[in-house]
Amino acid sequence: MSQEIPYKIYLNENELPKAWYNVRGDMKEKPAPLLNPATLQPMTAEELGHVFCDELVAQELNNTDCYIPIPEEVRNFYKMYRPSPLVRAYCLEKQLDTPAKIYYKFEGNNTSGSHKLNSAIAQAYYAKKQGLIGVTTETGAGQWGTALSMACSYFDLDCKVFMVKVSYEQKPFRREVMRTYGASVTPSPSETTEIGRKILAEHPGTTGSLGCAISEAVEKATSTPGYRYVLGSVLNQVLLHQSVIGLETKAALDKYGIKPDMIIGCAGGGSNLGGLVSPFIGEMLRGEANYDIVAVEPASCPSLTRGKFAYDFCDTGRVCPLAKMYTLGSGFIPSANHAGGLRYHGMTPILSKLYDDGYMRATSVEQTKVFEAAQQFARVEGILPAPESSHAIRVAIDEALRCKETGEEKTIVFGLTGTGYFDMVAYQKFNDGEMSDFIPTDADLEASFKNLPKVD
Amino acid sequence: MSQEIPYKIYLNENELPKAWYNVRGDMKEKPAPLLNPATLQPMTAEELGHVFCDELVAQELNNTDCYIPIPEEVRNFYKMYRPSPLVRAYCLEKQLDTPAKIYYKFEGNNTSGSHKLNSAIAQAYYAKKQGLIGVTTETGAGQWGTALSMACSYFDLDCKVFMVKVSYEQKPFRREVMRTYGASVTPSPSETTEIGRKILAEHPGTTGSLGCAISEAVEKATSTPGYRYVLGSVLNQVLLHQSVIGLETKAALDKYGIKPDMIIGCAGGGSNLGGLVSPFIGEMLRGEANYDIVAVEPASCPSLTRGKFAYDFCDTGRVCPLAKMYTLGSGFIPSANHAGGLRYHGMTPILSKLYDDGYMRATSVEQTKVFEAAQQFARVEGILPAPESSHAIRVAIDEALRCKETGEEKTIVFGLTGTGYFDMVAYQKFNDGEMSDFIPTDADLEASFKNLPKVD
Numbered sequence: 039m040s041q042e043i044p045y046k047i048y049l050n051e052n053e054l055p056k057a058w059y060n061v062r063g064d065m066k067e068k069p070a071p072l073l074n075p076a077t078l079q080p081m082t083a084e085e086l087g088h089v090f091c092d093e094l095v096a097q098e099l100n101n102t103d104c105y106i107p108i109p110e111e112v113r114n115f116y117k118m119y120r121p122s123p124l125v126r127a128y129c130l131e132k133q134l135d136t137p138a139k140i141y142y143k144f145e146g147n148n149t150s151g152s153h154k155l156n157s158a159i160a161q162a163y164y165a166k167k168q169g170l171i172g173v174t175t176e177t178g179a180g181q182w183g184t185a186l187s188m189a190c191s192y193f194d195l196d197c198k199v200f201m202v203k204v205s206y207e208q209k210p211f212r213r214e215v216m217r218t219y220g221a222s223v224t225p226s227p228s229e230t231t232e233i234g235r236k237i238l239a240e241h242p243g244t245t246g247s248l249g250c251a252i253s254e255a256v257e258k259a260t261s262t263p264g265y266r267y268v269l270g271s272v273l274n275q276v277l278l279h280q281s282v283i284g285l286e287t288k289a290a291l292d293k294y295g296i297k298p299d300m301i302i303g304c305a306g307g308g309s310n311l312g313g314l315v316s317p318f319i320g321e322m323l324r325g326e327a328n329y330d331i332v333a334v335e336p337a338s339c340p341s342l343t344r345g346k347f348a349y350d351f352c353d354t355g356r357v358c359p360l361a362k363m364y365t366l367g368s369g370f371i372p373s374a375n376h377a378g379g380l381r382y383h384g385m386t387p388i389l390s391k392l393y394d395d396g397y398m399r400a401t402s403v404e405q406t407k408v409f410e411a412a413q414q415f416a417r418v419e420g421i422l423p424a425p426e427s428s429h430a431i432r433v434a435i436d437e438a439l440r441c442k443e444t445g446e447e448k449t450i451v452f453g454l455t456g457t458g459y460f461d462m463v464a465y466q467k468f469n470d471g472e473m474s475d476f477i478p479t480d481a482d483l484e485a486s487f488k489n490l491p492k493v494d
Numbered sequence: 495m496s497q498e499i500p501y502k503i504y505l506n507e508n509e510l511p512k513a514w515y516n517v518r519g520d521m522k523e524k525p526a527p528l529l530n531p532a533t534l535q536p537m538t539a540e541e542l543g544h545v546f547c548d549e550l551v552a553q554e555l556n557n558t559d560c561y562i563p564i565p566e567e568v569r570n571f572y573k574m575y576r577p578s579p580l581v582r583a584y585c586l587e588k589q590l591d592t593p594a595k596i597y598y599k600f601e602g603n604n605t606s607g608s609h610k611l612n613s614a615i616a617q618a619y620y621a622k623k624q625g626l627i628g629v630t631t632e633t634g635a636g637q638w639g640t641a642l643s644m645a646c647s648y649f650d651l652d653c654k655v656f657m658v659k660v661s662y663e664q665k666p667f668r669r670e671v672m673r674t675y676g677a678s679v680t681p682s683p684s685e686t687t688e689i690g691r692k693i694l695a696e697h698p699g700t701t702g703s704l705g706c707a708i709s710e711a712v713e714k715a716t717s718t719p720g721y722r723y724v725l726g727s728v729l730n731q732v733l734l735h736q737s738v739i740g741l742e743t744k745a746a747l748d749k750y751g752i753k754p755d756m757i758i759g760c761a762g763g764g765s766n767l768g769g770l771v772s773p774f775i776g777e778m779l780r781g782e783a784n785y786d787i788v789a790v791e792p793a794s795c796p797s798l799t800r801g802k803f804a805y806d807f808c809d810t811g812r813v814c815p816l817a818k819m820y821t822l823g824s825g826f827i828p829s830a831n832h833a834g835g836l837r838y839h840g841m842t843p844i845l846s847k848l849y850d851d852g853y854m855r856a857t858s859v860e861q862t863k864v865f866e867a868a869q870q871f872a873r874v875e876g877i878l879p880a881p882e883s884s885h886a887i888r889v890a891i892d893e894a895l896r897c898k899e900t901g902e903e904k905t906i907v908f909g910l911t912g913t914g915y916f917d918m919v920a921y922q923k924f925n926d927g928e929m930s931d932f933i934p935t936d937a938d939l940e941a942s943f944k945n946l947p948k949v950d
């Protein structure tokens with residue numbers, strides 16, 4: 039049987055999903071709603087509509103429909119880089135000498151270099167459809183900003199990206215990709231917003247933070263007619279769009295009669311993990327199947343494994359709504375030596391709820407081990423993985439080695455979310471033997487938890 | 495008909511070519527042989543065997559067999575990233591509002607970011623099969639070095655890359671990719687070779703040149719037991735391996751009954767162009783079909799359009815054999831402001847001969863126009879192209895616009911050799927409006943031609 043499975047399973051274009059899967063429709067207990075930070079009441083569509091596009095607000099609040107059609111225009115864009123391949127890691131299996139069968143869903147074959155494009159194009163489409171002039175967003179490392187720039191360029195929409203100043207200066211290549219796609223990229227904090235000017239006055243010479251960039255992007259969107267704010271992770275709508283990853287993975291596996299035992303995804307805000315696993319968790323919710331679903335997070339930013347399940351702010355600037363999620367506290371910032379991405383303090387409410395309900399488990403890994411796995415994978419499978427994706431590789435390799443001990447012929451599927459072409463500074467650190475690990479102490483986390491908002 | 499053609503035509507893995515196509519087998523007049531620079535006699539297999547692997551020497555000298563089987567081990571590696579997609583540029587066509595049908599063969603979906611891997615893996619395989627310890631090579635921008643590092647890592651072969659010092663320092667990311675794949679990367683000129691030490695003594699502080707790096711790599715290979723030298727372009731063997739591009743392209747077109755009118759490739763040393771067009775030129779040589787084959791080169795390095803067809807050195811260091819080719823003189827170096835790649839002073843002997851015999855035509859384009867085309871393509875087709883590849887995009891767009899004027903429904907195929915992730919410095923120059931053009935004067939070229947070796 040295994041001999042018949044090609045190295046890469048490509049679905050045909052007519053097998054591209056026609057609808058996204060909304061796991062909330064199958065959840066008996068729904069994720070807790072976003073709360074207005076002023077009133078502590080659930081955010082209404084009207085309130086959300088000041089910040090987000092109308093159609094995206096509807097998707098954000100839709101807890102009932104299991105399937106939401108993918109607009110034709112979005113599917114046409116998807117066709118330029120999707121269906122993405124499900125790859126059988128024959129070379130890695132051989133090197134590990136494992137009886138396990140390893141597959142990875144590779145989302146890096148597009149210029150944004152990651153899965154982020156799946157949601158960026160949908161969000162840009164709805165913004166265009168609403169007749170907007172443009173959108174604003176923030177970006178740290180730049181994956182999301184790049185994806186959004188590409189999407190906006192396709193729909194001829196203005197795109198204003200606030201890029202954390204330190205990244206703007208240290209990652210000029212990411213910045214230039216965005217500019218090539220026509221986006222305006224502003225280092226944050228900037229003089230172009232009130233909050234930016236305030237922060238600059240208070241902290242002259244600051245190199246910025248994601249929280250500050252979010253605040254600037256939201257202010258710019260809400261204060262500029264014809265603009266809305268968009269976000270690349272955490273939100274329900276993002277997980278909905280990313281379900282295309284899991285739907286394709288399932289279709290490709292079904293095509294060859296493969297039943298996975300274990301599905302592994304890296305977890306930052308949860309956009310990739312949620313997209314990959316939600317169709318499988320849907321089967322579990324409906325009692326049709328059972329899988330071992332594993333979220334992998336960095337030991338330096340362990341929201342699922344060491345966080346609290348509580349209402350918290352989505353941004354460090356505390357201007358956004360409150361979400362009930364596994365969180366390390368909105369003020370938590372991973373150690374400066376952390377190079378492996380997945381730096382978000384919380385976890386998307388959908389996955390937080392599913393995790394709390396026992397539908398998946400979580401594990402954390404240290405970054406030197408992650409880069410070892412990345413290098414090992416690159417050398418045999420030929421793809422230079424993003425540090426984020428390499429968290430999932432680490433756990434897949436460890437499991438395959440365990441299977442070697444036990445003789446189990448497990449089928450392991452993991453999400454390879456993207457490529458590491460713009461992460462060579464981190465690779466260099468690893469190549470030079472200068473990478474170290476950092477795990478927050480219990481005292482660090484307790485101090486951070488003290489700042490959680492009081493919500494009954 | 496056109497409605498039925500998918501965005502991306504993917505061949506199945508069992509449609510991956512089983513043999514490379516050797517266009518020399520179909521050429522009535524063969525390309526002129528390499529000459530020993532000391533004796534001016536054709537290089538013998540024995541002489542070449544000091545520098546290259548035995549099997550590659552045999553391929554280099556094989557002017558008769560039309561097909562040479564691809565070893566199973568190489569095909570297995572190919573399966574990790576091949577067959578590569580033939581993409582219908584629907585979005586670009588729509589934007590140009592042209593009746594022309596545009597296709598591109600995309601070779602960038604692998605970590606090396608280009609087609610170079612097709613030959614790197616073959617050369618590494620033959621080196622391993624011969625029982626060698628390792629190989630040496632030089633790299634400028636780093637595409638070839640990256641590809642070779644990946645190939646050597648796969649076959650567990652040592653890889654010593656001499657990287658032009660200025661690139662080593664200005665392109666640290668390329669360097670780190672090679673190191674991640676386990677290659678040792680030495681800035682050239684270096685203290686590790688006799689020629690390197692000599693150059694450093696004569697020119698302290700020099701930032702190196704490709705010619706010098708070649709000399710160091712050849713010296714290292716010939717002076718270290720168990721090593722041979724490998725090269726990523728110009729040689730007959732490289733064109734042979736790259737024929738997998740053209741064979742797949744033809745198979746994909748045939749599958750949908752598409753007959754191209756025009757086939758366009760960028761031309762530096764000729765590795766991509768030769769690989770893409772040779773199966774089509776084979777049909778022309780056998781009188782089975784006719785195509786408009788177009789080589790596109792930079793106006794700043796115009797070997798085909800303004801060069802001489804003569805014996806010349808392959809390297810600026812003048813240590814390699816002489817090849818009969820279109821050349822600007824081995825001392826020719828494009829202007830320092832040239833950012834678009836394709837900097838080689840000559841053109842592979844096979845294509846030089848075919849061009850001289852009228853089987854293809856050539857055109858040159860200026861780099862600002864090339865980057866305009868690159869940006870336009872990126873924004874609608876979603877792929878950030880390498881500057882090299884963008885030369886072909888420029889001519890494809892110009893032809894499609896011409897078709898718009900005339901109403902011709904031409905089918906245009908071009909080679910998209912790679913991605914531009916590591917070329918963002920050039921893109922930044924373009925984005926900032928700081929890119930300029932430079933065309934060598936006739937006097938420049940005449941001066942360079944004066945240094946051509948005297949061969950009867």
